[in-house]
Amino acid sequence: xxxxxxxxxxxxxxxxxxxxxxxxxxxxxxxxxxxxxxxxxxxxxxxxxxxxxxxxxxxxxxxxxxxxxxxxxxxxxxxxxxxxxxxxxxxxxxxxxxxxxxxxxxxxxxxxxxxxxxxxxxxxxxxxxxxxxxxxxxxxxxxxxxxxxxxxxxxxxxxxxxxxxxxxxxxxxxxxxxxxxxxxxxxxxxxxxxxxxxxxxxxxxxxxxxxxxxxxxxxxxxxxxxxxxxxxxxxxxxxxxxxxxxxxxxxxxxxxxxxxxxxxxxxxxxxxxxxxxxxxxxxxxxxxxxxxxxxxxxxxxxxxxxxxxxxxxxxxxxxxxxxxxxxxxxxxxxxxxxxxxxxxxxxxxxxxxxxxxxxxxxxxxxxxxxxxxxxxxxxxxxxxxxxxxxx
Amino acid sequence: xxxxxxxxxxxxxxxxxxxxxxxxxxxxxxxxxxxxxxxxxxxxxxxxxxxxxxxxxxxxxxxxxxxxxxxxxxxxxxxxxxxxxxxxxxxxxxxxxxxxxxxxxxxxxxxxxxxxxxxxxxxxxxxxxxxxxxxxxxxxxxxxxxxxxxxxxxxxxxxxxxxxxxxxxxxxxxxxxxxxxxxxxxxxxxxxxxxxxxxxxxxxxxxxxxxxxxxxxxxxxxxxxxxxxxxxxxxxxxxxxxxxxxxxxxxxxxxxxxxxxxxxxxxxxxxxxxxxxxxxxxxxxxxxxxxxxxxxxxxxxxxxxxxxxxxxxxxxxxxxxxxxxxxxxxxxxxxxxxxxxxxxxxxxxxxxxxxxxxxxxxxxxxxxxxxxxxxxxxxxxxxxxxxxxxx
Numbered sequence: 001x002x003x004x005x006x007x008x009x010x011x012x013x014x015x016x017x018x019x020x021x022x023x024x025x026x027x028x029x030x031x032x033x034x035x036x037x038x039x040x041x042x043x044x045x046x047x048x049x050x051x052x053x054x055x056x057x058x059x060x061x062x063x064x065x066x067x068x069x070x071x072x073x074x075x076x077x078x079x080x081x082x083x084x085x086x087x088x089x090x091x092x093x094x095x096x097x098x099x100x101x102x103x104x105x106x107x108x109x110x111x112x113x114x115x116x117x118x119x120x121x122x123x124x125x126x127x128x129x130x131x132x133x134x135x136x137x138x139x140x141x142x143x144x145x146x147x148x149x150x151x152x153x154x155x156x157x158x159x160x161x162x163x164x165x166x167x168x169x170x171x172x173x174x175x176x177x178x179x180x181x182x183x184x185x186x187x188x189x190x191x192x193x194x195x196x197x198x199x200x201x202x203x204x205x206x207x208x209x210x211x212x213x214x215x216x217x218x219x220x221x222x223x224x225x226x227x228x229x230x231x232x233x234x235x236x237x238x239x240x241x242x243x244x245x246x247x248x249x250x251x252x253x254x255x256x257x258x259x260x261x262x263x264x265x266x267x268x269x270x271x272x273x274x275x276x277x278x279x280x281x282x283x284x285x286x287x288x289x290x291x292x293x294x295x296x297x298x299x300x301x302x303x304x305x306x307x308x309x310x311x312x313x314x315x316x317x318x319x320x321x322x323x324x325x326x327x328x329x330x331x332x333x334x335x336x337x338x339x340x341x342x343x344x345x346x347x348x349x350x351x352x353x354x355x356x357x358x359x360x361x362x363x364x365x366x367x368x369x370x371x372x373x374x375x376x377x378x379x380x381x382x383x384x385x386x387x388x389x390x391x
Numbered sequence: 392x393x394x395x396x397x398x399x400x401x402x403x404x405x406x407x408x409x410x411x412x413x414x415x416x417x418x419x420x421x422x423x424x425x426x427x428x429x430x431x432x433x434x435x436x437x438x439x440x441x442x443x444x445x446x447x448x449x450x451x452x453x454x455x456x457x458x459x460x461x462x463x464x465x466x467x468x469x470x471x472x473x474x475x476x477x478x479x480x481x482x483x484x485x486x487x488x489x490x491x492x493x494x495x496x497x498x499x500x501x502x503x504x505x506x507x508x509x510x511x512x513x514x515x516x517x518x519x520x521x522x523x524x525x526x527x528x529x530x531x532x533x534x535x536x537x538x539x540x541x542x543x544x545x546x547x548x549x550x551x552x553x554x555x556x557x558x559x560x561x562x563x564x565x566x567x568x569x570x571x572x573x574x575x576x577x578x579x580x581x582x583x584x585x586x587x588x589x590x591x592x593x594x595x596x597x598x599x600x601x602x603x604x605x606x607x608x609x610x611x612x613x614x615x616x617x618x619x620x621x622x623x624x625x626x627x628x629x630x631x632x633x634x635x636x637x638x639x640x641x642x643x644x645x646x647x648x649x650x651x652x653x654x655x656x657x658x659x660x661x662x663x664x665x666x667x668x669x670x671x672x673x674x675x676x677x678x679x680x681x682x683x684x685x686x687x688x689x690x691x692x693x694x695x696x697x698x699x700x701x702x703x704x705x706x707x708x709x710x711x712x713x714x715x716x717x718x719x720x721x722x723x724x725x726x727x728x729x730x731x732x733x734x735x736x737x738x739x740x741x742x743x744x745x746x747x748x749x750x751x752x753x754x755x756x757x758x759x760x761x762x763x764x765x766x767x768x769x770x771x772x773x774x775x776x777x778x779x780x781x782x
Contacts, residue, residue, distance in 0.1 A: 003443050004441040004443055004444055004465065005444075006444050006479070006482070006695065006696050006697055007444075007479060007482055007483035007696065007697065008441060008444065009436075009437055009439075009440060009441065009445075009479070010437070010439050010440065010441060010461060010465075010467055011461070013437030013438070013439055014437060015434070015435070015436050015437070015476075015480050015484055016434065016435035016436075017434060017480075017484060017485070018432035018433055018434060018494075020435075021432075021433045021434060021435050022432075022433070024435070025433070033751075036753055037747040037748075037751060037752065037753055037754065038747065038753075038754065038755070039726055039753050039754060039755035041409035041412075041413075042409055042412045042413070042416070043406070043407065043408060043409060043412060044406070044407035044411075044412050044415070045400075045406050045407075046400055046401065046404030046405060046406070046513055047404070047438065047469070047499065047501070047513055048400075048401050048404055048457075048501075048512070048513065049400060049401065050395040050399060050400065050401060052394050052395055053395055053396075053397050053398075053399065054400075066439075066459060067459070068457060068458070068459040070401060070402070070503075070504075071503065071504065074395065074401075076401055078438070078469075085406075088397070088398060088400070089406050089408075091397070091398055092398035093406055093408060094408070100757070102755065103409075108438065110438070110439075112461075112462065113461075113462060121439070122437055122438055122439065133757070135758055137736075137756075137757075137758040141756065253736065253740075256736045256737040256740050257740050257744075258741075304397065305397050305398065306397055306398065335430055345528075345644065345647045346647040349644075349647050349648050350649075353648075356428040356429065357428075360424075360428060361428065362427055362428055362429075362430050363428065363429065363430060364429070364430035364493065365528075365532065366491070366524070366528075367526055367528040
């Protein structure tokens with residue numbers, strides 16, 4: 001445990017220099033404005049929350065929460081997502097506001113580092129929650145808004161993978177009713193997108209050949225709308241059937257929105273299966289391995305805050321989008337430098353004020369030594385579109 | 392140490408509902424745009440920093456820092472201001488960029504609560520740092536920009552109190568050379584604006600009558616530019632004299648900016664005297680007891696990060712400004728609600744898309760049960776400028 005060097009910062013956190021900030025701000029503004037046009041109003045919640053309420057309710061595993069103690073010895077967490085804080089607000093400050101409630105946010109969230117290289121400990125999420133509407137229309141609305149938000153952010157090519165945790169819950173309950181551990185092991189494999197591990201786990205369970213084939217067939221349940229019929233044939237379990245019927249309706253609404261061309265059905269994708277209760281989705285940009293957005297339905301969360309209500313939502317992974325899109329920095333108008341000596345100071349400062357207010361130019365002013373000669377290059381280190389001398 | 396209720400949040404932190412967020416965003420945008428026009432580019436730094444570097448270098452007292460441990464046992468802090476993190480960036484990522492460097496920020500900062508009621512543990516600061524220019528012109532620039540920023544934020548009536556820590560350092564060194572404890576005690580009184588305590592401390596020191604009168608006279612050193620002559624007569628100490636000469640030049644530049652009407656000279660105001668090294672200032676809005684901005688020169692900080700350079704800057708106390716200015720929410724255009732049944736879903740969603748893109752309206756959509764009758768009020772709980780039914 002050596003002392004950090006003066007210029008170091010903690011692992012997994014970033015500085016954003018002006019060029020990156022300008023891009024980040026542009027994404028933030030475009031996406032929040034898009035969300036506003038869909039009826040979502042922005043909310044800001046604190047960075048610190050109680051561990052026993054929001055910390056426990058969040059979908060982040062306990063070991064990934066940044067924890068600290070307040071003066072009274074109560075454990076606090078740095079928020080790890082915005083969904084649980086928003087549930088708290090909907091159930092408290094907004095408890096008189098009728099449902100459905102539509103809220104948006106842009107915020108940094110925190111996850112304590114695993115020892116994985118390159119994982120971020122602080123990153124931005126820009127997202128929405130739609131609380132109080134359990135319909136397929138509400139699920140489709142957040143998927144369609146995720147698509148509109150990615151477009152607003154400047155992501156041009158992407159696909160949304162759409163699934164439903166209920167299908168797999170139903171299928172596994174039907175086929176492995178008395179083996180909850182096996183169910184969890186298989187779900188963990190799918191959560192980690194580990195198809196090899198899934199097949200191996202299946203092989204180790206000593207199942208009958210037909211059940212094993214049925215469960216292997218799950219890995220093929222991704223593609224176009226033909227997957228609905230395929231999945232329906234695979235399981236007769238009522239939960240599995242109801243989940244497919246709901247997802248099919250979400251698909252129909254997405255067709256009505258005219259955005260189903262962006263969407264693939266993927267029943268192997270279950271997201272965080274202890275948290276989501278229905279439809280789940282992830283967005284992938286072309287040539288980019290990690291998801292750029294994720295979301296789904298979480299109908300149990302609001303109950304934990306004392307205002308039971310269905311809810312659905314998503315978050316853009318804003319930092320990943322920042323890496324994807326071009327900088328656009330070239331748009332920036334060059335700045336002007338006014339250099340002056342004391343005797344013409346007032347004139348120079350008045351000119352600066354005029355340029356700033358007239359055309360919104362970026363204008364720097366600098367007093368130079370009295371013996372400075374016109375055009376001396378040392379004055380103008382840095383890049384300026386124009387240098388005006390007042391002496 | 393009882394468990395928090397589900398709807399509670401930690402002491403000293405806030406939720407901002409949409410109306411407050413919209414005001415906060417307006418202030419943020421106007422002020423950052425004003426700063427950009429003065430040549431300041433925005434930077435974002437992490438919420439977490441190392442205690443041993445940025446934590447120690449910050450002007451926040453140790454007991455007010457939020458501390459936590461990372462996985463390696465190194466102490467982290469939640470940033471308590473933006474000045475120290477920016478010094479770190481100027482000395483590392485920007486070390487090749489020639490001085491002067493102008494940077495702006497809008498960020499939340501954190502101070503562990505004292506037991507004082509109503510103190511905030513997380514609040515916003517919007518500010519600038521001007522690194523690499525030690526002139527009176529640079530000091531005046533940040534004061535003039537603070538004035539322009541308050542105006543951009545919508546604060547109409549305010550005064551800036553302008554002082555210089557060097558004057559008091561010099562005067563006390565001259566009069567109480569061998570009594571550093573007495574010097575500190577008197578400075579602490581002024582820092583806390585405790586004039587009664589200052590007089591009492593003076594009385595307890597057993598000083599000669601002339602020295603005591605001289606030190607009591609300090610309390611009268613606030614007013615217009617006549618204060619410069621008054622102060623110059625009071626102390627012959629070279630540091631005190633040089634400080635007044637510098638402050639007088641800052642004043643002249645502020646006259647050249649045409650903003651000296653907003654400024655009062657106040658040599659009893661010393662800010663954090665272990666941190667600031669020269670000019671300091673605070674802004675007060677009419678009828679508001681707490682400062683709405685504060686700043687000053689800190690020429691020793693950058694040395695701690697290995698790139699010695701003079702520096703000056705300020706931060707608006709954005710939360711206090713949020714309380715001061717009117718909401719302006721009335722400008723918000725009402726939103727539109729489109730209600731539909733399944734058979735006209737596609738038509739309704741197309742209309743929503745059209746309204747959203749044509750005039751940037753906020754449009755919500757909602758599917759209603761098939762047996763809903765036109766004009767049923769239950770559909771439209773909430774406030775909408777217009778409700779359009781598709782059934």
